[in-house]
Amino acid sequence: MRASVMRSPVPGPPPSQSGYTLIELMFVVIVLAIGILASVKLFPVASREQLRDRMRTAGTYYAQQQVETLRGLGYNEISVQEGRYPAGTGTTNLGPNNAFHRFYTVTDMDDPLPNLKRVSVTVRWSNSRGDDSVVVSTYLGR
Numbered sequence: 001m002r003a004s005v006m007r008s009p010v011p012g013p014p015p016s017q018s019g020y021t022l023i024e025l026m027f028v029v030i031v032l033a034i035g036i037l038a039s040v041k042l043f044p045v046a047s048r049e050q051l052r053d054r055m056r057t058a059g060t061y062y063a064q065q066q067v068e069t070l071r072g073l074g075y076n077e078i079s080v081q082e083g084r085y086p087a088g089t090g091t092t093n094l095g096p097n098n099a100f101h102r103f104y105t106v107t108d109m110d111d112p113l114p115n116l117k118r119v120s121v122t123v124r125w126s127n128s129r130g131d132d133s134v135v136v137s138t139y140l141g142r
Helices: 022-072
Strands: 083-085 092-094 100-108 116-127 130-141
Touching: 022 100, 022 116, 022 130
Parallel strands: none
Antiparallel strands: 083 100, 092 100, 100 116, 116 130
16 A cells, blocks of 8 residues: 655745735825825916016017117117107007007217217016016117
8 A cells, every 4th residue: 555645735935915005005195196286386386487478578579679660760860869768757558458668768878989879778567576677778870
């Protein structure tokens, strides 16, 4: 008779424990929620800054437009005589809802540059943070 030999099963690697625990998943959800909330708060700030930049671009455009008009005039033209235009505290209203207010000043340069005029164009507007402006300057010569 044969004696049966009991063999113990060959020890192998333990069964894999794949997957995530509930605590790990909750941690990931919390981190993602904090990240999403932080990025959502940036949208209004970015929108305000974008509007502010658009207003500054439009103001610069209106100032540059006036500078180009004045460059096209002759040195002795009435609109480039020394002074503020429009005179006094008046402004030229521009843009949608007349949101932009433009004026310019002409200054005759002293010796040693008597044939030179400095023209500064200022455009002002209001935004959520108060008043803002841009100034573009150029020189006109004979």
